[in-house]
Structures are given as structure tokens and as C-alpha cells.
Amino acid sequence: MRFENLEKELKNRNINLSYQRLKILEYLAHNQCHPTVDQIFINIQKSITTLSKTTVYNTLKKLVEEGLVRVINIEDNETRYDIVTEDHGHFKCENCKTIFDFNVNLDSFSINGLDNFRILDKNIYFKGICPECAQVNEKN
Amino acid sequence: MRFENLEKELKNRNINLSYQRLKILEYLAHNQCHPTVDQIFINIQKSITTLSKTTVYNTLKKLVEEGLVRVINIEDNETRYDIVTEDHGHFKCENCKTIFDFNVNLDSFSINGLDNFRILDKNIYFKGICPECAQVNEKN
DNA sequence: ATACAAACTTGTAATGATTACAAATTAGGT
């Protein structure tokens, strides 16, 4: 597991250490459910009562810039954050809103129309109904 | 080409015809550049001076619900709309901001971890530098 | 340990996209 030492990870990326930054990174490492800014803010505020939402925004911006965290834009009204930066896909259940990870080899499939394009970032996401919600629906 | 008769297309989907709706659909058909709400609004306002932005939002919502138009969420602060609803990928140039289409067979590649998920919608987008911008950069 | 500048955090205000809502207008059916 990456992030056995989050402090070191920050220093490696020339991000100065601060208590807030460490707590935010810890939260992301322990809650890999693709949280929103609000979820992160509300939870960490429990232990850092003076925390400002601006700090959460600032820190996330920095973590994204340095490649420690990736942004997930599925809905237009909620940005989510993922500490897993390796290529993988996301499935959002339209019923329970959970976001699931799935494995996909983005290099394996054929693409037409991108010759000479320099690809820096690949994203794939699906929407639908997760198995649990599908099962509940059947019973109705 | 689909949409040789946009009026008929609307009726087929039980969307009542209105001058505004037709103009918005026409705009999307003739400007397949994935426009934002603002672009649509500003351009159509030239011919319908009384147009309200709320109408643009309402209409787009309806067109999306009825499957005539698809939403594109790449950046978190700008929703774009695409009249091409067939599966295809999008590439956004981080320099000139243009969004390019590319062909991709979303069924062809292997996915692990989505057994028993009902997939209703597939999205794929890349970011990077388009050939034109890459060439300009080289010269510097 | 002290001092100082740079970096970070905080709170508040501003911005910008989207939605809510009610009144005015228009469309479709009789």
C-alpha cells in the first residue's frame, strides 16, 4: 500500500507539511469513497474545529496539481476526489449514488481520430444501477 | 444525416413544438462543437431577442431527458451539450480548449468488476494537447 | 532561542452557473 507514510509522500512532492494538509490526505487515504469537498470538510471539522472550507479547497487543489489526488467529474454539480491515481474507471449508481471503481485497460482498445494528439489524462465513467439496487427493484 | 427534419424528430419524442425549442435544436445540429449554455443563449438571442436563458436550460433539460441530446461534463464549471448521442469519446485540448470527437468501441475492451451492474450510460474523455497546439509549442 | 520572511489558514465577500417560482404568453383542441 502506498501512503504508509503520508508525511513523506507530501515532502516528496514539495508540498510543505501542515496539520490540515496531513489530515485531509489521511481522510482521503482512509475514505476511498470519492468524497465531495463537503464530506471532507464536515468530517475533518470534527477534529479541527477551526478548519475553513477554503483550506480544504486550497489543499485539494495543491494535491491535484502535484498528482497525489485526482478529480472526478461525473455530475456537473459535485466534484469528487480520489486518492487512487492509477488508471481505473468509475461507475455511478443512479439510484444510491455510490461510485464504484472498476478495472479497465485504457491502452488496450482501439481509438480512431487521435493521431498526433498528446494524451495527458484519461477518464472513463459509466452510469446505471448497481447490483444491490437492481435486486431491490426486482422485488417491487 | 439524422435531423433532416427536426420538427418531426421533436414530435416523435412527445416534445411539443415551439419556436424556441426548434431554434435551439437547430443550433445544436449546425454547431456540433459541444457548446455551453451561454454560447447557445448568446447566439440564438441574436434572432430571438426576447429569449430567456431559463428557456435554454429548460429546453436542454427536456432534450436530454428524451434522449435527443447528451450532456458532456469534462470541466466542473461548464456543462456542454452534444447532439450526437451515439457512443464516442471526447478529447479536450488543455491549450485551446477545443473538444474533439474520437471513435472508440466501448464494448471492445475488457472490464473487471462490473458483473451484475446494469450499465445505462458510457462516457470516456481524454485531456491533453491537440496537434495544432503541439506544433505551435514546438516552434517556441 | 530570536527574528524575519514566506507559506499557510481563516473568514468573509464576490462570482458564476443553475434552479425555483410566479406572471405573462402561446399552442393545441373544441
Add this chain to the structure above:
DNA sequence: ACCTAATTTGTAATCATTACAAGTTTGTAT
């Protein structure tokens, strides 16, 4: 032509995000 339902419009409200300035903390040099 008339009536009802659907649509459009303008304004206000909402909500996420950013801007900004003041206060606090950190890192470094003395």
C-alpha cells in the same frame, strides 16, 4: 373564437467555488 394546458420570461434564490485580506504558523538564518 374560446378555453385549458404547456411554454416562456424575468427575477430572485441557491449552491459550489474563488478572490482577497488579515491573522497565524512554519522554516531558516542569525
